[in-house]
Amino acid sequence: MTEKIVTSNATAAAPAAPWHLWVVGVVSLLWNAFGAYDYLMTQTRNDAYMGQFTPDQLDYFYGFPAWMEFFWALGVWGAVAGSVLLLLRKRWAVHAFIVSLVGLVGSSIYSFVVNPVPESMGSAGYAVFTAVIFAVTLLLVWYSVTMVRKGVLR
Numbered sequence: 001m002t003e004k005i006v007t008s009n010a011t012a013a014a015p016a017a018p019w020h021l022w023v024v025g026v027v028s029l030l031w032n033a034f035g036a037y038d039y040l041m042t043q044t045r046n047d048a049y050m051g052q053f054t055p056d057q058l059d060y061f062y063g064f065p066a067w068m069e070f071f072w073a074l075g076v077w078g079a080v081a082g083s084v085l086l087l088l089r090k091r092w093a094v095h096a097f098i099v100s101l102v103g104l105v106g107s108s109i110y111s112f113v114v115n116p117v118p119e120s121m122g123s124a125g126y127a128v129f130t131a132v133i134f135a136v137t138l139l140l141v142w143y144s145v146t147m148v149r150k151g152v153l154r
Contacts, residue, residue, distance in 0.1 A: 015151050017089060028140055029083035032076070035133075039076045043069075056118045068110040075103025079137065086144055091153040093144040101137050108134075 041049035042061055050058060064072070078100030085093035108130055111117055117126050147153045 017152055021086070021089070021147060021152060024140075024143055025083060025087035028086065028136075029080070031136065032079040032083050035076045036080050039072065054118075054120050056120055060115075060118050060121075063115075064110070068107060068114075071103045071106025071110070073103065075100050075107055078103055079140070082140060082144065086140075086147075086153070089153050091144075091148045093153060094141065094148055097137065097141045097144055101141060104133060104137055 040046075045062070050061075053061070078096050078098075082093045082096035082100055085096055111126070111130070117123060144153065
């Protein structure tokens with residue numbers, strides 16, 4: 001009797017993680033951890049943190065409708081999850097970063113169209129910072145897709 005040996009791509013070892021995966025993963029986790037910190041301090045109305053804002057800025061933050069809070073949470077926690085999943089070499093990082101991008105788009109619509117930020121927040125500076133966040137998020141989506149295509153993320 002002859003035995004057949006069956007191999008599967010599912011059991012094949014993934015390529016070794018390139019050094020830049022760890023750099024991108026750690027830097028993105030630190031970057032997104034700040035966003036999570038900002039979100040948590042705002043949601044809990046932490047006096048020490050929120051004390052840096054003017055009364056009109058506080059009114060703006062505390063006046064967010066539920067749908068804005070939802071998109072903000074998607075953006076923040078999708079990004080944190082994406083960074084962790086990237087470090088764990090999981091292909092779900094792509095999905096998490098896309099969720100984060102959806103959250104960023106939704107919250108940006110609120111902040112730039114529905115209820116623009118107060119002038120005291122420096123509208124031009126806020127727009128530049130939001131553009132940087134968009135650029136970082138898009139780069140993380142691209143990077144994670146690239147790592148999936150190379151077989152680094154499983």
